[in-house]
Amino acid sequence: MREALSRATRTAANVAWNAFQAVNTRIPDSPSVHPDWAPGPLPKSYERTKPPLGWPRETDSLCPECVIEVRDAIIAGERDISEFTEKKSGEVKAQIVEEDGKILIKKHCEIHGEFVDTLSVDPKLSEVLERRYFGRDFRTAEDEHLHHHGSSTIRYGRGAVLTIDLTNRCNMMCNPCFMDANQVGYVHELTLEEIKEILDDSISFKPRRQMSVQFSGGEPTMSPHFLEACSYAKEVGYYSVQAATNGLRFALEPEFAYQAAEAGLNMVYLQFDGVTNESNMHRHISNLFDAKWMAIERLADAGIDITPVTTVVNTVNDEQVGPLLEFVIQNSDKMGAISFQPVSFTGRDEEISDEERHKQRYTISHLARDLQEYTGGKVDMYRDWYPLGSAGAYTWLADHLRGTEVEFGGISCSCHPNCGASLMLVVNQHTKEWAPLTQFFDSEGFIHDINVITDTSRGKKLSLFQTMLALMRNIDGSKMPEGLTPKIFLEMVNTKLGGAVTGEVNRQQWKIVWVGGMWFQDLWTYDFRRTEMCVIPYATQEGEISFCAYNTGAGWRNIVENMHMVAETRDWFKEKGRHEIYAGNRPMNLAPGTRSLPVMEKQKGIPHAGTVQLGRGCSH
Amino acid sequence: MMANQRAVEKPAFPFGVLPDRPGDEGAQDDRGPDTINRLLLHGARYHDREALFLQWEQSRKGWGWQGHPDWRTDRNAIRAALVLRQRIGMEAGDRVVLWIPFGMDFATIERGVWSIGGLSVPVSPRWSADRVATLLHETRPAVLFVPAVDSLRELKSIGGVPDSVRATVLMAGEVEDQGEEALGYDAFMDYGGVLDTAERASMWRTTVRSIPPNTPVALEYRWEGGLKSLGAMSQAGLVEAAQAVLRLLPAEKGGLQILAGAEPDPICRALLYAAWADGLTRTAFVPPGPAIEHTGQLQPRLLAGPADIVAEVMRKLDAADQQSGLSYMVCLTDRPAGEESRIASRRPVSFLQSSQIDVPLREFPGREP
Ligand code: SF4
Ligand SMILES: [Zn+2]
Numbered sequence: 001m002r003e004a005l006s007r008a009t010r011t012a013a014n015v016a017w018n019a020f021q022a023v024n025t026r027i028p029d030s031p032s033v034h035p036d037w038a039p040g041p042l043p044k045s046y047e048r049t050k051p052p053l054g055w056p057r058e059t060d061s062l063c064p065e066c067v068i069e070v071r072d073a074i075i076a077g078e079r080d081i082s083e084f085t086e087k088k089s090g091e092v093k094a095q096i097v098e099e100d101g102k103i104l105i106k107k108h109c110e111i112h113g114e115f116v117d118t119l120s121v122d123p124k125l126s127e128v129l130e131r132r133y134f135g136r137d138f139r140t141a142e143d144e145h146l147h148h149h150g151s152s153t154i155r156y157g158r159g160a161v162l163t164i165d166l167t168n169r170c171n172m173m174c175n176p177c178f179m180d181a182n183q184v185g186y187v188h189e190l191t192l193e194e195i196k197e198i199l200d201d202s203i204s205f206k207p208r209r210q211m212s213v214q215f216s217g218g219e220p221t222m223s224p225h226f227l228e229a230c231s232y233a234k235e236v237g238y239y240s241v242q243a244a245t246n247g248l249r250f251a252l253e254p255e256f257a258y259q260a261a262e263a264g265l266n267m268v269y270l271q272f273d274g275v276t277n278e279s280n281m282h283r284h285i286s287n288l289f290d291a292k293w294m295a296i297e298r299l300a301d302a303g304i305d306i307t308p309v310t311t312v313v314n315t316v317n318d319e320q321v322g323p324l325l326e327f328v329i330q331n332s333d334k335m336g337a338i339s340f341q342p343v344s345f346t347g348r349d350e351e352i353s354d355e356e357r358h359k360q361r362y363t364i365s366h367l368a369r370d371l372q373e374y375t376g377g378k379v380d381m382y383r384d385w386y387p388l389g390s391a392g393a394y395t396w397l398a399d400h401l402r403g404t405e406v407e408f409g410g411i412s413c414s415c416h417p418n419c420g421a422s423l424m425l426v427v428n429q430h431t432k433e434w435a436p437l438t439q440f441f442d443s444e445g446f447i448h449d450i451n452v453i454t455d456t457s458r459g460k461k462l463s464l465f466q467t468m469l470a471l472m473r474n475i476d477g478s479k480m481p482e483g484l485t486p487k488i489f490l491e492m493v494n495t496k497l498g499g500a501v502t503g504e505v506n507r508q509q510w511k512i513v514w515v516g517g518m519w520f521q522d523l524w525t526y527d528f529r530r531t532e533m534c535v536i537p538y539a540t541q542e543g544e545i546s547f548c549a550y551n552t553g554a555g556w557r558n559i560v561e562n563m564h565m566v567a568e569t570r571d572w573f574k575e576k577g578r579h580e581i582y583a584g585n586r587p588m589n590l591a592p593g594t595r596s597l598p599v600m601e602k603q604k605g606i607p608h609a610g611t612v613q614l615g616r617g618c619s620h
Numbered sequence: 621m622m623a624n625q626r627a628v629e630k631p632a633f634p635f636g637v638l639p640d641r642p643g644d645e646g647a648q649d650d651r652g653p654d655t656i657n658r659l660l661l662h663g664a665r666y667h668d669r670e671a672l673f674l675q676w677e678q679s680r681k682g683w684g685w686q687g688h689p690d691w692r693t694d695r696n697a698i699r700a701a702l703v704l705r706q707r708i709g710m711e712a713g714d715r716v717v718l719w720i721p722f723g724m725d726f727a728t729i730e731r732g733v734w735s736i737g738g739l740s741v742p743v744s745p746r747w748s749a750d751r752v753a754t755l756l757h758e759t760r761p762a763v764l765f766v767p768a769v770d771s772l773r774e775l776k777s778i779g780g781v782p783d784s785v786r787a788t789v790l791m792a793g794e795v796e797d798q799g800e801e802a803l804g805y806d807a808f809m810d811y812g813g814v815l816d817t818a819e820r821a822s823m824w825r826t827t828v829r830s831i832p833p834n835t836p837v838a839l840e841y842r843w844e845g846g847l848k849s850l851g852a853m854s855q856a857g858l859v860e861a862a863q864a865v866l867r868l869l870p871a872e873k874g875g876l877q878i879l880a881g882a883e884p885d886p887i888c889r890a891l892l893y894a895a896w897a898d899g900l901t902r903t904a905f906v907p908p909g910p911a912i913e914h915t916g917q918l919q920p921r922l923l924a925g926p927a928d929i930v931a932e933v934m935r936k937l938d939a940a941d942q943q944s945g946l947s948y949m950v951c952l953t954d955r956p957a958g959e960e961s962r963i964a965s966r967r968p969v970s971f972l973q974s975s976q977i978d979v980p981l982r983e984f985p986g987r988e989p
Contacts, residue, residue: 225813255821
């Protein structure tokens with residue numbers, strides 16, 4: 001019965017779609033809308049650009065050794081910053097090739113010889129992901145004041161998550177951590193004025209983005225300006241304010257989550273290594289998992305979304321990925337996403353031996369394979385994984401439907417298909433019933449239809465009509481999990497699009513859970529075609545820099561922090577006072593402190609529309 | 621509905637019978653909220669993001685009435701408390717003279733002082749340096765807040781700063797050439813910021829709850845006909861007065877009171893804390909000066925302050941069309957009962973007598989309190 005009904009709906013939608021398109025596609029395309037926030041009209045599919053894909057291909061990369069020499073010389077003051085901003089110091093060509101069932105990146109330096117690393121252990125998956133890539137966002141315009149970092153300059157797009165390090169201080173002592181003030185010996189911390197300036201600047205060019213901002217560090221909640229920063233980001237117009245945190249402050253101070261929610265914090269990326277105290281042992285707090293759990297409860301109670309972030313290292317914690325997925329599904333009432341981050345060897349890890357590196361290398365393809373295995377094939381790696389950059393399609397559609405008089409463009413995650421991939425699940429928060437969304441929804445087909453709708457560009461009403469048909473003809477109701485109906489699903493999609501279809505957002509028992517794989521680069525996998533279209537700009541006192549170029553590659557982090565450090569760690573503590581640091585494998589005192597300041601009611605509000613979740617917690 | 625905004629129920633009054641929300645067990649102990657700080661912790665649950673204080677300020681979007689939410693006053697009070705205790709070494713029973721305008725900063729600092737067992741000594745910014753010097757020598761404060769460099773200079777020139785003063789904080793202006801012990805207000809708060817950690821904030825909340833309601837928290841000076849009198853105010857006394865205000869003027873979601881040109885006297889504080897603690901009423905601070913011009917945009921249910929400034933604000937309210945027909949209550953803080961006749965409005969106003977909000981003060985004998 002259910003099957004027959006679903007087939008009938010699809011057939012009807014198909015007939016209507018085909019009939020409509022028979023006429024629609026014969027008439028010349030109407031001009032695209034040109035929203036106020038954009039540097040030009042929204043491009044048609046044939047105007048959108050893509051980076052060179054496929055293999056074999058050549059790209060620009062770095063010699064892992066040359067670049068460190070140049071970086072160190074700049075920090076020591078022996079060489080000038082123009083080595084990176086004007087010259088191409090440390091750069092070499094790289095070949096991306098398929099060999100022995102793997103995709104490899106190979107490069108040769110005149111001085112330091114050959115370098116090889118693995119980009120994928122499943123060429124078929126790589127091919128699928130590249131095929132599903134939607135295309136780049138706008139080229140940026142009038143942005144020289146923020147983007148001036150030589151080969152590392154960001155040239156495309158509005159970005160999805162603007163990352164700002166508030167401080168490099170931390171209340172933990174993970175070993176080794178290349179950001180922690182206690183370990184690097186200096187404090188780098190932004191003043192409130194600097195934070196405001198950075199946030200103001202970030203919307204000063206086109207495409208003007210309504211993106212999310214992520215406060216990071218160090219531990220961002222250690223910054224005395226954390227709450228004010230959240231509040232100001234909201235004032236500027238950021239629709240999602242996020243923090244990458246170890247969660248301790250939320251566990252230790254019952255009021256903090258409520259105050260943060262009031263100040264505007266929407267989501268935390270919670271550093272999360274595993275689902276037991278044992279799997280968190282290497283962070284040197286014996287009851288760290290208990291603390292995380294306490295933080296999760298308080299954050300959820302205050303209405304803040306939680307995305308656990310796990311760095312996955314092959315042969316170290318790769319067997320945790322399945323249990324972590326399970327954990328998120330079981331706690332889907334509290335969290336709507338999980339971000340797996342295949343290891344990138346940065347900071348002190350840049351000194352890793354070749355042998356160790358090959359052993360520990362983990363890629364998106366490893367992740368897809370491991371989850372397929374763990375779920376017994378319920379997640380199909382070729383059917384269910386999409387590049388992060390395919391989400392751009394939904395943004396184009398939403399931007400198109402919203403029309404011209406909008407102040408900001410939607411969040412656009414249009415990063416390079418090698419940067420990351422994701423998988424969507426639908427989960428029933430009560431019964432924990434779940435299924436991959438693409439089990440019953442042909443996302444690729446829908447994206448194809450989006451192209452038709454936005455290319456022909458027939459005004460809001462007709463576009464909406466087509467969108468509905470496109471949704472209906474790509475849903476296979478008979479493959480939906482028990483209890484989910486096409487109607488509920490359509491409401492969920494509308495919510496994800498920020499209400500772009502009906503103008504309303506709905507909350508259901510069912511929710512979409514995002515499972516992301518964000519693969520940050522390192523010196524061995526580095527590809528300038530990726531950084532130039534980076535969607536995770538790092539906003540600093542020296543402009544906005546691709547996350548990867550900041551933390552590895554040229555290593556702008558070291559350069560910026562050295563230029564702007566505020567004090568040696570020792571002196572800083574002497575002058576400003578010490579704070580607690582939890583280390584030494586002792587348990588934290590997690591007195592079940594009652595809340596004396598319950599500032600908010602438990603929030604049953606609206607999920608943040610159209611969030612594309614990226615970013616990372618402190619993962620080192 | 622905006623994300624992060626929550627539904628607010630109207631709490632029942634008086635405070636002693638405020639219901640706890642489910643899950644808030646222990647937020648309030650058996651004795652009920654009989655100190656100001658406990659009252660505020662309690663009221664905090666009803667505030668929403670924008671509420672609490674309004675001040676005429678410049679923001680990204682230009683000048684306007686800016687709302688200050690609860691978390692900000694809470695965090696700032698913690699900062700103030702931590703700096704006073706941990707940097708300046710203030711102890712319970714120490715006095716802090718606040719020679720600054722009555723506004724959000726005043727309220728924040730005073731709350732910080734009370735929360736660590738200190739006594740505040742509010743001083744009207746209109747008082748002369750001579751008068752302040754007398755008071756300083758009598759109260760021998762540990763910390764002194766002054767409006768600006770000039771006032772401090774003047775005070776110093778007449779030997780008005782006693783040696784008990786360990787730190788002086790300037791609310792505005794340059795700190796240079798005031799000697800080591802003068803600190804700008806931003807630097808003062810900044811110091812507290814780095815101390816404001818999870819552990820210290822939790823400890824602070826415990827301390828706050830441990831201060832007995834009947835200990836004096838403020839010394840109130842009055843000058844009438846050249847004669848000076850001194851009384852001590854306790855938190856219990858102030859809570860009583862705040863409750864009286866709330867019986868006369870029940871809390872109302874979104875309700876607004878304007879404190880115009882208000883002095884830091886007990887009446888104004890009772891009005892302030894009543895609103896702050898009920899969690900529903902906002903307080904707009906309107907100092908004498910340009911902010912008065914913009915009061916027409918506000919829709920108060922209470923307007924309080926000295927008669928001349930109140931009259932000025934009323935003219936603005938009268939001129940603003942949206943106000944017509946709305947009635948509100950007026951409290952003249954510098955006039956005894958029966959002297960309201962000179963105040964006239966196009967609108968129905970009723971009067972709240974300062975004697976109706978009586979903050980009990982205990983006598984302070986002798987020179988050395
Ligand atoms: S951070 Fe790195 S991996 Fe992510 S989008 Fe930017 S360049 Fe790609
Ligand atoms: Zn080299």
